[in-house]
Amino acid sequence: MVSLSIPQYGLQGFVPLPFSKSISNRQLILGAHSGHPFTIQGLSEAEDTQNLLHALRQIGYEIHEATNEWRLCPPTAFPPSAQLFVGEGGTTLRFLLPLLAHLPVTTQIEAAPSLRRRPLHPLLHSLIQSGAKIEPSSDVYPLKVVGNPDWRPQHLFIDSTLSSQFLSALLLLAPHLATGSTITELSLHPATPAYRNMTHQLLRDAGYDWQAREKIWYLRNKPFRQSLPLLVGEADWSAASYFFGWAALGAFEGVLALSSESLLPERELFTTLCWGYKVTPDFQGLKVSPTHEKLAGIECDIENYPDAVLVLAVVAAFAESPSCFRGIQTLPHKESDRLYALSTELNKVGATLYTTGTDLIVEPVRKMPKKMPVLDSYGDHRVAMALSLIAARSAEPIRIREADCVRKSFPHYWEVLRGLGAQVQETK
Numbered sequence: 383m384v385s386l387s388i389p390q391y392g393l394q395g396f397v398p399l400p401f402s403k404s405i406s407n408r409q410l411i412l413g414a415h416s417g418h419p420f421t422i423q424g425l426s427e428a429e430d431t432q433n434l435l436h437a438l439r440q441i442g443y444e445i446h447e448a449t450n451e452w453r454l455c456p457p458t459a460f461p462p463s464a465q466l467f468v469g470e471g472g473t474t475l476r477f478l479l480p481l482l483a484h485l486p487v488t489t490q491i492e493a494a495p496s497l498r499r500r501p502l503h504p505l506l507h508s509l510i511q512s513g514a515k516i517e518p519s520s521d522v523y524p525l526k527v528v529g530n531p532d533w534r535p536q537h538l539f540i541d542s543t544l545s546s547q548f549l550s551a552l553l554l555l556a557p558h559l560a561t562g563s564t565i566t567e568l569s570l571h572p573a574t575p576a577y578r579n580m581t582h583q584l585l586r587d588a589g590y591d592w593q594a595r596e597k598i599w600y601l602r603n604k605p606f607r608q609s610l611p612l613l614v615g616e617a618d619w620s621a622a623s624y625f626f627g628w629a630a631l632g633a634f635e636g637v638l639a640l641s642s643e644s645l646l647p648e649r650e651l652f653t654t655l656c657w658g659y660k661v662t663p664d665f666q667g668l669k670v671s672p673t674h675e676k677l678a679g680i681e682c683d684i685e686n687y688p689d690a691v692l693v694l695a696v697v698a699a700f701a702e703s704p705s706c707f708r709g710i711q712t713l714p715h716k717e718s719d720r721l722y723a724l725s726t727e728l729n730k731v732g733a734t735l736y737t738t739g740t741d742l743i744v745e746p747v748r749k750m751p752k753k754m755p756v757l758d759s760y761g762d763h764r765v766a767m768a769l770s771l772i773a774a775r776s777a778e779p780i781r782i783r784e785a786d787c788v789r790k791s792f793p794h795y796w797e798v799l800r801g802l803g804a805q806v807q808e809t810k
Contacts, residue, residue, distance in 0.1 A: 383756070384785035384796060385807045386773045392633040393802035396666060397625055399639050400792055402618035402646055403428035404473065404577070408554065408584055409613040410434055410454070411477040414443070415557040416608045419455040424615025428791045430471030437478060440464040441487050463488045470494045470717055470790060476505055476547045480555050483514035485529040492524050496717045496761060501544040505551060508540045534558060538565045544715055546574040549599075550581040556590035556601055557608050565592075565599040573712050576647030576686035583645055588613075616641060617667070619648035620689045621792045624767045625670060627693040630658030631700060632672045633774035636802065639667040651687045655680075657697065677701040679746070685709025688716075691742065692768035695724050698744035699733035700775050707742045717790070718760035727769055730755045731776075747775075756781045763790040770799070781809065 406426035411434075413420035425431065439445060441464050442457030466489050468474040475493060482489050502522065510516055512535035515528040536559075542549040549572065552565050572578065582592055589605030617639050628634030642653070642663070653661055653668075658677050662669045679701045684691045691707050698705035713720040721742065725735040731754070734745035754776055759766035761784050773780045785808075788795040800806045 383781055383783050383809045385779045385781050385805075385809045386770055386796075386799070387776075387779040387805045388633055388773050388799075389803050389805075391803075392635065392672075392774075393628055393799065393804060394634070395636045395802045397622070397636055397638050397798060397802070398794075399617040399621050400428065400794070401426040401615040402620065403431045403791055404580070404618075404620070404646065405584070405616045406431045407434055407471075407473040407477055408550070408581055409615070410438065411481060411554050412557070412585065412588060413454055413610055413613065414438060414456070414481050415554060416610055417456060417557065418609040419453065420610045420613065422452045422454075422613045422615060424450060425452050426615065426618070427793050429469060429789045429793070430474050430791070433467065433469040433471055434474045434478070437466045437468065437474070440466055441482070441485060441489065460485060460487045463490075465489070466491045468493050468497065470496045472497065472500055472545065473547055476502070476545070476551045477554060479505060479509060479516065479525075479527065480514070480551050482527040482529055483509055483516065484531055484533045484558055486531050487529045489527045489529070490524045491527065498523055500717075501715050504541045504544065505548045508538060508548070508552070512538050534560065536560065536563050538563075539568055540565060541568040542572045542578070543569040544573060544712065546572065546577040549578050553578075553581050553585060553592055553599065556585055556592065556604065559601055561601055561604055563601045567597045567599070574686060574688055580645045580647065616644050616646060618791070619644055619646040619652065621795075623648055623652060623690050623693045624771065624795075626652045626659060627697050627768070627771045628774060629670045629672045630677065630697045631771060631774035632658070632674050634802070635671045637664045637666050637669050642668065647686050648690055651684075651690055655682070657694075679703035679705040679744075681706045681708070683708045685711075688712050689764055692720060692724060692764050693771065695728065695735065695742065695744050696768050696771045699728050699731070699747050701744075701746050704746065705744045707744070709740055710737065710742045711740045716762065716764070718762035718765060720762065720765060723758075723760045723762060723765045724768075727757050727765070730757065731772060750776065754778050754780050756783060758782075759784045759787055761787050763787045763792065767792065767795055773804070779805070
């Protein structure tokens with residue numbers, strides 16, 4: 383458990399953000415699909431990415447690290463079999479499956495309990511239907527994948543209603559597919575198009591050109607040589623979202639090491655929303671300053687920014703009027719049921735949350751409790767970090783259970799807060 387309080391003047395300083403695990407995981411899988419050695423500068427320290435690196439080691443990849451640069455080389459001979467553990471990582475598992483399906487290795491995959499609850503069947507069905515040899519157990523895990531280098535599907539079908547990662551996993555197969563291969567999207571309403579578009583742009587930058595024609599993705603072009611150019615990581619806009627939240631609540635002023643050219647979808651949201659804060663360029667990134675104005679409630683479509691809704695909901699809990707966030711249909715299928723987590727924990731401090739269809743309504747706090755209750759993270763990294771923002775409006779320290787779950791995406795979050803002036807203590 384973590385106890386957190388912030389000084390009256392708020393948090394101040396430069397924020398050393400982690401590299402994006404969304405970008406890092408895509409780069410690692412793209413490089414592995416290429417079948418050539420590749421190099422990444424700036425790799426995420428997030429637990430999900432580290433589990434993916436470990437899985438690549440287990441199937442024979444040599445990984446050399448030197449001064450923020452990682453060189454990965456495929457083995458001259460793959461091991462006949464490997465036991466893999468993917469932890470809680472949705473991208474780790476979903477991106478690995480198509481890769482393992484075409485490598486000459488038989489793997490067994492285990493997952494942490496929270497990942498076992500998350501959707502996977504649409505991707506499994508797609509891969510098995512296309513000839514991949516994947517054998518789920520009676521309760522899915524352990525998953526057995528019998529890799530076959532001759533597996534080169536020409537036409538794939540996927541329903542990405544529940545997760546954009548299903549389609550991204552197939553798009554990343556591009557180095558292994560023939561030009562002219564297609565992926566047909568079966569969903570009438572695919573999840574989180576912005577993350578799919580990010581995968582598309584990353585592939586295009588590497589020379590793999592997928593063209594979307596209505597519901598069909600067509601692999602139009604591939605580079606003559608499939609060895610990849612140097613891949614460069616990005617600071618994580620998802621991790622930065624908490625500091626936009628701190629600023630909105632009047633409790634942070636400082637510089638975020640962010641690129642205004644980022645592929646990450648949250649860039650568009652937080653540079654245009656400016657809800658209680660302003661953003662100005664700085665030679666180290668972007669300076670974020672609170673406006674200290676009263677916050678009116680907002681209406682916002684967050685379908686492309688599902689990870690940001692937790693921050694926005696906590697800020698909305700301290701606005702002057704209700705807020706509405708549209709497009710929340712994927713939130714129950716994350717590391718926790720985030721709708722339930724938000725509703726339960728914000729209710730403890732006096733806010734009311736309810737859903738109508740795919741909209742989330744936040745009725746603000748009218749009166750904070752006399753004694754702050756212990757808040758529960760549900761073992762979900764984004765819930766823990768979002769709930770930390772309550773400290774901006776609490777007269778006494780707040781306490782959050784299972785706070786070490788932040789290692790999944792932002793391992794040094796509590797240390798960063800401490801460096802900005804927060805009082806952070808581990809308690810029982």
